[in-house]
Amino acid sequence: MSNQAATLIYGKGNSEAVSEDSPVVSSPATAQADPPVDPLLPVIPPAPDLTGTLLLDRYCLLRKLGVGGMGTVYEAEHVTIKKRCAIKILNPEFAHRSELVERFLQEARAASMIGHENVVEITDFGATPTGSVFFVMEMLVGEDLSETIKRSAPLPWSRAAGITMQICRALQAAHDKGIIHRDMKPENCFRIERSGNPDFIKVLDFGIAKLTGEDGGSGRLTSTGMIFGTPTYMSPEQAQGERVDHRADVYAVGVILYELVTGKVPFTADNFMGILTKHMFEDPPAPSEVAPEAGILPEVEALILKAMQKDRGLRFQSLRELMDGIQAVGTDAAPVVVVPNRVSRPNTGPTQFRPRTAPITLPTVETPASRRGGVFGVALAVAAMLGGSAVALYGLGAAEATEQPAPKDTPPPTQQVVVAAPPPVETPTKVDAPPVGPPDPPAAPARVRVIVATNTPAEVFDAAGTHRLGMSGDVGVALAGAGPHKLLLRAAQHEDLLVEVKEPSEGQRFEYTLKPKAKKPSVVKTNKPPKDPADSKKPPVETPTPPPENPGSGTKFGLKDPFKKMGG
Numbered sequence: 021m022s023n024q025a026a027t028l029i030y031g032k033g034n035s036e037a038v039s040e041d042s043p044v045v046s047s048p049a050t051a052q053a054d055p056p057v058d059p060l061l062p063v064i065p066p067a068p069d070l071t072g073t074l075l076l077d078r079y080c081l082l083r084k085l086g087v088g089g090m091g092t093v094y095e096a097e098h099v100t101i102k103k104r105c106a107i108k109i110l111n112p113e114f115a116h117r118s119e120l121v122e123r124f125l126q127e128a129r130a131a132s133m134i135g136h137e138n139v140v141e142i143t144d145f146g147a148t149p150t151g152s153v154f155f156v157m158e159m160l161v162g163e164d165l166s167e168t169i170k171r172s173a174p175l176p177w178s179r180a181a182g183i184t185m186q187i188c189r190a191l192q193a194a195h196d197k198g199i200i201h202r203d204m205k206p207e208n209c210f211r212i213e214r215s216g217n218p219d220f221i222k223v224l225d226f227g228i229a230k231l232t233g234e235d236g237g238s239g240r241l242t243s244t245g246m247i248f249g250t251p252t253y254m255s256p257e258q259a260q261g262e263r264v265d266h267r268a269d270v271y272a273v274g275v276i277l278y279e280l281v282t283g284k285v286p287f288t289a290d291n292f293m294g295i296l297t298k299h300m301f302e303d304p305p306a307p308s309e310v311a312p313e314a315g316i317l318p319e320v321e322a323l324i325l326k327a328m329q330k331d332r333g334l335r336f337q338s339l340r341e342l343m344d345g346i347q348a349v350g351t352d353a354a355p356v357v358v359v360p361n362r363v364s365r366p367n368t369g370p371t372q373f374r375p376r377t378a379p380i381t382l383p384t385v386e387t388p389a390s391r392r393g394g395v396f397g398v399a400l401a402v403a404a405m406l407g408g409s410a411v412a413l414y415g416l417g418a419a420e421a422t423e424q425p426a427p428k429d430t431p432p433p434t435q436q437v438v439v440a441a442p443p444p445v446e447t448p449t450k451v452d453a454p455p456v457g458p459p460d461p462p463a464a465p466a467r468v469r470v471i472v473a474t475n476t477p478a479e480v481f482d483a484a485g486t487h488r489l490g491m492s493g494d495v496g497v498a499l500a501g502a503g504p505h506k507l508l509l510r511a512a513q514h515e516d517l518l519v520e521v522k523e524p525s526e527g528q529r530f531e532y533t534l535k536p537k538a539k540k541p542s543v544v545k546t547n548k549p550p551k552d553p554a555d556s557k558k559p560p561v562e563t564p565t566p567p568p569e570n571p572g573s574g575t576k577f578g579l580k581d582p583f584k585k586m587g588g
């Protein structure tokens with residue numbers, strides 16, 4: 021992982037938070053060697069190796085899997101039932117800081133609240149003999165998506181779509197529960213094989229996620245002045261320290277999709293500040309130009325650019341909308357609208373932070389440049405404080421917060437708002453008055469997405485065979501209305517199959533077998549996605565993950581049950 025992809029967490033503001041001189045910067049994890057560290061960032065001493073330690077009399081730590089920003093992850097075994105698991109232990113450096121203990125356990129709480137098959141499962145938590153805290157996760161065997169990208173990107177559309185759909189589902193489930201991830205990046209998407217699907221995705225690392233419910237703890241956490249995020253995937257509003265809502269995740273997923281289909285990230289620079297500047301002020305280079313060899317379809321490009329609109333009011337307003345867009349690729353659905361970004365940049369600030377490539381300037385509606393200029397100035401000041409290699413977003417929020425009215429449903433801050441305090445986070449269903457764009461989708465859309473699994477890749481049409489609804493496989497097919505739905509499944513060299521789907525529920529899976537035929541199919545699609553080796557495999561069968569074990573074992577150590585806030 022490059023330094024640019026590292027999560028930056030920087031704290032300041034009260035005695036419980038990380039002190040100003042100890043920013044926490046996540047670093048790439050490796051099982052064998054310590055990760056490279058940005059020489060310009062403060063170094064946190066490595067946590068002691070706890071391999072061989074028995075936790076809660078039942079989890080034996082077998083080997084270190086990697087080191088992240090806040091803790092170390094071990095492979096472990098439940099000694100009684102001999103089940104493998106992964107255990108994340110908070111770096112002892114942070115164990116005495118209740119703010120960080122709370123944040124760490126929040127990761128467990130957030131992932132546990134979501135309860136989705138594409139989100140890593142958390143099963144237990146407790147305290148170590150050395151006084152730190154840990155939580156237990158399902159053990160994932162595979163690799164994170166950044167490795168896949170390094171090795172195989174650009175990915176064919178069918179594969180990129182399947183992966184992105186799962187990320188979207190996981191995050192939509194999070195958003196439905198009032199949780200915003202805020203640090204989506206390929207490193208936080210683990211790719212495992214499950215039931216024959218080599219691209220099964222598990223979203224990890226809700227460590228800086230926001231629980232936006234009234235008692236979700238977000239107020240306490242944000243009021244202490246943590247700053248966080250990964251510059252490469254960071255939305256412009258996050259980079260500017262504005263209030264973050266679920267559309268920051270939409271942006272990050274847009275960047276991930278960009279990377280999946282091009283093999284490159286849209287913005288690079290020599291330092292964090294350079295990347296943030298580009299997210300704020302430059303148009304992403306067109307994916308089709310970045311990777312002409314990848315044959316990126318215009319509608320795929322439009323999807324990416326819409327997800328990455330600088331103005332969040334112009335993005336897909338939910339991941340559900342993005343999923344619909346993905347699903348519509350190759351159909352006769354109306355194309356998505358991408359509004360040119362206004363990408364003018366402030367004319368103040370030291371020139372050393374200016375990106376090297378010329379900005380693409382297009383007219384649009386956007387935040388006034390003057391306001392950006394002010395924010396930019398603060399960003400530069402903080403960057404300078406950090407030696408110019410990293411930008412702490414800390415402080416930017418305060419500059420913006422004074423210009424933005426607090427959402428009506430947000431209680432007034434209990435602490436005095438100081439320059440250092442970042443802004444509160446909104447609930448995913450609320451937006452802070454986007455200037456343009458459609459309203460949030462209704463809570464219960466009249467469409468469900470079902471998985472149509474077939475023995476051979478098949479196109480899914482309406483019963484008349486006139487409207488293509490999508491393809492079989494993991495991307496899923498969106499059905500409007502309650503049903504029953506008659507669907508026509510059509511595959512090359514196979515007999516058409518007419519099926520009926522009665523009262524489908526979201527994510528429900530239907531399996532069908534198409535009979536081979538000798539003669540050629542009567543319908544040939546011209547806009548079929550490129551063939552992907554992964555498609556030729558047996559259609560994935562997704563098995564439900566088992567329910568978590570009873571959490572709460574750590575209470576004898578006086579820990580607050582991280583699962584308690586979700587009532588279970």
Ligand SMILES: Nc1ncnc2c1ncn2[C@@H]1O[C@H](COP(=O)(O)OP(=O)(O)OP(=O)(O)O)[C@@H](O)[C@H]1O
Binds near residue numbers: 049050090161208227
């Ligand atoms: N459940 C798991 N099963 C297997 N490996 C895991 C699991 N959870 C995390 N890992 C691996 O452990 C390493 C550290 O993970 P962690 O989430 O702490 O760090 P990170 O994502 O690199 O850091 P950051 O906190 O900066 O996002 C990573 O290589 C990650 O892929």
